[in-house]
Structures are given as C-alpha cells and as structure tokens.
Amino acid sequence: MTTEAPTQLPPIKRRNAELVMTLAAVAITLFAMIEAGLTRNGEMPASLFVYGVLFGGLATLAHVFIRFFAPWSDPLLLPLATLLNGLGIAMLWRLFEATGDTSEGSAQDQLILTAASMAVFAALVYFLKEPRTLQRYPYIMALAAVVLLLLPLIPGIGMTVNGARQWVNLGVTTLQPSEFAKIALVVFLAGYMVTKRDVLALASRQVKIGPLKVLDLPRARDLAPMAAMWGFCIIVLVIVMNDLGTALMLFGTFLAMIYVATHRSNWLVIGLTAFFGACALIYPFVSHFRVRMVTWLDAFRPDVYCTDEAMANPDSFCQTAGNSQQLVQGLFAMAEGGMTGAGLGGGKPGFVPEVQNDFIFVAFGEELGLAGCMVMLMAMALLVERGMRIALASKELFIKMFASGISFLIAFQTFVVIGGVTRVIPMTGATIPFVAKGGSALLSSWVMLALLMRMSNNARKPAPQAIQDEGATQVISR
C-alpha cells in the first residue's frame, strides 16, 4: 500500500502572488462592467465605483483573512474563484442593471450573496482547522445528505420552480438543499472508502463465462451500503424531484472517487452498466425524463422546438410535454458569438429564456466568443487541477479522497452544465460553480473552496523539524 505522497508541493507561500492575482480578477470584473456599459448604453456604469469598492474590498478581505489564518494554502484558489464570481456579477449586471430591468434578478443581489458566501467561507476556514475530523462521522453525513435531499418534499416548506422540486422556503429566503447534500455525500464517500478501501479493491468474486474470466464483482456486503445510499439519492433526485443535473453530477463523482480509491476499472464498468441500465429502465415510466431525452435528441424538430404552427396545434409535443426553445436559442446565441464574440453588451442574450441561471454560459459564449469561454473553462480546469494537487500532496487517505472528491464534484458540475447547454448531454438543471445566479449554488461553491483551502494549507505546511534527533532511526548504508 502506498500512502506516501509521490509529489510534494514546494513549501512556498506565494501570498503576494495571490494578492496580485485577486486584484487582477477584481480589475477584470470592473473592466467587464465598463465594456458592457459603454457598448450597451454608451456611458460608464454609474454604479461602477460602488461595485469596485464592495467587490474589491470583499476579495481583499478574503485575501487578508487567508494571509493570517491559512498562510500556506494554495495561492491560485482564491483568485480563480474571484474571477469566476466577478465575471458572473458583471454578466448579471449587464443582463439586468444595464437593461434597466431587474425583475428577474440583479447583480446587486448577487453581490450581497457573494458577501454572505465569503463570510461563510471565512468561518469555515477558521473553524474547521482539521478537515480530517469529518472522517469520524461518515454515516451521520450520509443521513444529513438524505435529510437535505428530502427536505423539499415536505409539503409546508418545499417549493417547485420550473418543474424541479428542489427548493426549500425558509420564509426569509429560499434554499436549494441538494447543493449542500452533495458536499455531505462526498464526505460520506471519502470516509466510507477510506475504511473499506482494501476490501473494495481486493475482495471480489470472479465472473466466468466458460474458462474466460470476464469481470471481478465486488462482494455484496462491501457494495451494499454504498450502492443503497447512492441508489436512493439518485432515484429520489431523478424520479421524485426531477433534478437530473445533481443526480448525474453525484453519480460521476461517485464513480471517479471509487476509481481513485481502488484503482480498479471494473468498478467503472459496473457503474456505467448500472447507469445506462437504469436510464433504459426508467425511460418508459418517468415522463419528465422522457421529455428531456426528446428535447435533447430532437431539439430541432419543429414540434419540439415549438414553431408557431406547432404552438397552434394543441396535440403537438410542445403543448403537451415541453419544448427545446431554451436549448436551441442558446445554441443560436453561441453560434452568433463565434470566435471573439459580440463584446459584452453587444449581443442579445435576453432572447434565451432563464439566461441568468443554467444558461449563463450561453451569454458568455455570445458576448465573449470562444476565446472568452475558453478562459472560463481554463479557470475551472485550473481550480480542479489545484484540487487534485492538494489530493496528491496530502498524506492522509481521507484528505486525498476528500480533496479529489470535491475537485471531481466541481469538474462534473461544470461538465453537466456546459455539456447540457452545448447539447453534448441532455439538458439538466445544474449551475456553473461561482458564476451563475443563485445563493445556494454560490454558497456551496464557496464552501467547497473553503474546504480545499484548508486542506491545501495543511498539505503545504512544512513538516515540523525534529528538535532532537539523536539517531533514533538507524541509517543503513551499503
């Protein structure tokens, strides 16, 4: 068993680099707002100074906080998150404030939510000194995840928005508990896999067809708790709550983590078989799942896209089931953007319904073009890469599993959203981490960042030097 890290991160703090990069991210945000204001309204945004002071102040405060309380943490995490968050705010400002219509959301709300999320981020970095303590409560975490997932189903407080029942009304505000359930599930999985790692990797039953060995099946008693847990979550998410995005993201993370823990590809085979089997199984029975598949595969069919003709016919697909207008409009918008885009404020992303949530990537595609979209993807990729480095550099198995799990979660969340809007996979209902409008998504992104931050601080901190070393270890030289 190899537990020692093969690669060490250099013990360099690079806090000044972090400060410069964070300020650069804030400057990019303001630049984006200026560009949108000039292009759209021909004048500098009136509220530029307020946004600059508030957002810049928040980012600087977060940086100063890290300088004091997690000085060894990775210098790139905060700037990347600030850039993504800032671009999101700038885009929301362009969509709502710049057009003078803030009925569906506003950059101001997003800024306030960012402040709240950063406060939670700071609290988590401060209080969770040792993320390994979470290892003690895998089953409590699993229970918490189930409770969080089921919360929207309680009649009094659950809310249905756009066909997905995934919201909880707390009176003062609404929350999407599945955003937090996914983090709890990653904690559970990391804890469970650390204890059962060897058994999952080694104890297996061979399946033979004739003399040929086909597959190693894990023993049911090792598999069952995990399979039950995950099967339950995914069934609840898909069938009851119509939250395909979260289900897909969790399933991807699950497979990736089990592969990381056991290094065995047959887990992937089993998982993917089970996944496609389940999809085929529920296809005839769950109507909203069927609608999603049709709007994905036949997005351009007139009655699915909902032309005026189909609109007039009460029996057509778009009148009875649903339409692919959002997806197709998004594709057109991105095609319009081309290589360098129409410039912030120069496009017409308002044609895409609900562009501020799942489809915010489309707005970037239209206005920044491929060149700008690739920057966002690079920022995401770098964030995930830093997470993987933390997993490589830390010494404890739990931290390795936890850091890689969170990185995979961010990666799959991005994939599910961007794959959905670019019609690579069926459109689901998830949001890009840090960018899209929405308090729960933003908060959970910053929580994930706080966990990564704390883990990277502990992993990069130089090992304490031995005060006394009187040859306690024998040196054998040949």
Place this chain on the structure above:
Amino acid sequence: MSDLTLMLIRITFLCVLWLFVIMAVGVIRTDLLGPAKNKSKRSKRSEERRSAGPARPSRAPKARRNEPRALVVTKGPLAGTSLNLTSQPIVIGRANDATLVINDDYASGRHARIFSDEGRWIVEDLGSTNGTYLGQQRLTSPQPISVGQPIRIGKTVLELRK
C-alpha cells in the same frame, strides 16, 4: 462611442482575460517544472524565515512553560500531522478507532498510548509487536516524556510540542 473604439475595448478585454490565465499558470509554474534556478535568493530567504520560525518565542503567554500543547509527527508517512493535546489519552496505532491512525507497516493495531497524568505526559506501550522507542531505548514500562523527545513507532517519529 465609435465602433472602432468598442472593438478595441472588446479585443483588449479578451487579451486581459488570457493574460490572467497566463499569470495563473505562471504562479503554478514551480509545481510543473520545479523551482527555477534563479530563484535562489527567494528560497534562501524563505529558508531563513522558516528556520527562524520555531526559534521565535511562541505567542501564547497563557500556556505555562514546558507544558506541551500538541503532538506532532516529525517522520514517517504522516509527517507534518499535528494533534492538539487535551486531557483525553491518545491511542496511536493502525486500528481505525485509534486517535492517531498511522498507516505504518511496523505498527500494531493499538501500539502505544500517550496520556496526561497531573500535568506530566506519559507514553505507554500497549504490548506492540515491534515496540515503542523513546530515544534509543525500547519502552518496557510507561515513561514520562518531555517536549521535543522523539518517540518512535515503526517508521514514525512523534514528539510533543509546546
């Protein structure tokens, strides 16, 4: 605003975005390529700072002198880990219910215990196969330990810190 200006702003913005990505990659270059040679000044400075760090008197006036506050691992697979000391005894070993789980092939399931006895910290071997060493001596009975004294379990070396 003329179209030309707007186009220039647009292109500049994309360039600035890419500049950010390039800067980010520059920050992590040391991870990818190893520390560059001309950075010797910086690394020397940080080394000095690091060596000066532990020598500086700790800023915790509340703690009494010579009273250990943490158990740290200085060698072995878990090097760098530290555990805050409380009044609870610390069990070290490979078993999952140990307080400090060390993944060391030479350690027993419940290898040793470190506990506090009226302000003194005592290490006790729990009948391990390969023994617990205090300095170079194998423990036969519970022994008091002081700050900075290395305790060796298999390949892992632990010590108490203030």
